[in-house]
């Protein structure tokens with residue numbers, strides 16, 4: 001096992017990044033940046049359902065700021081089944097994802113995807129209905145300077161870069177753009193269309209999305225008053241920069 005130690009911090013003003021914040025204000029009926037709220041779905045896409053038949057919960061949606069490379073101007077939506085709360089663990093480690101991996105992922109314990117993550121630019125409006133499980137809150141994107149920390153393997157006296165691996169991570173937080181804050185080894189995947197998937201959005205561990213009073217508790221949540229995504233693992237959304245399909249996004253999980 002390689003032991004890493006921080007070796008430098010670099011301020012990356014060239015990498016636009018935004019922190020996702022919850023000012024605890026209610027979302028308006030036409031808000032585009034929300035926790036819960038009315039989903040702004042791609043054209044022709046209904047409110048997603050899990051393979052179990054349950055209608056999924058809209059956890060959050062946001063307009064990706066225009067200066068985020070490859071994804072600026074897209075609308076991102078993140079849904080998960082209210083019953084199925086699990087990690088999405090690949091049964092193999094494919095660099096190359098198969099066709100329609102967003103519906104039929106090769107993961108342990110599930111015959112299909114219990115989440116749906118969408119990215120689109122269609123001129124659609126908010127759904128008539130509001131997400132019933134979660135409080136509808138305004139989500140705010142605050143620009144922040146990305147800080148890259150480079151970790152080098154702790155090999156005393158060794159200055160040969162070939163045997164001196166590096167690990168580079170961005171700052172922590174619920175963020176859009178910038179660099180992923182990897183907690184374990186970096187992960188990369190190639191979309192079914194052949195494009196190398198790029199980091200778009202990251203959540204640290206145990207981000208809770210506050211539920212409405214009277215709603216059932218989420219199975220296996222660490223909170224009684226909030227829902228979590230993928231058991232509360234740290235989440236890294238890697239998206240297809242070619243936009244080959246609105247659901248061509250993969251949730252990498254670490255803890």
Ligand SMILES: [Zn+2]
Nearest residue numbers: 050052081084
């Ligand atoms: Zn389900």
Ligand SMILES: [Zn+2]
Nearest residue numbers: 191193240244
């Ligand atoms: Zn693709």
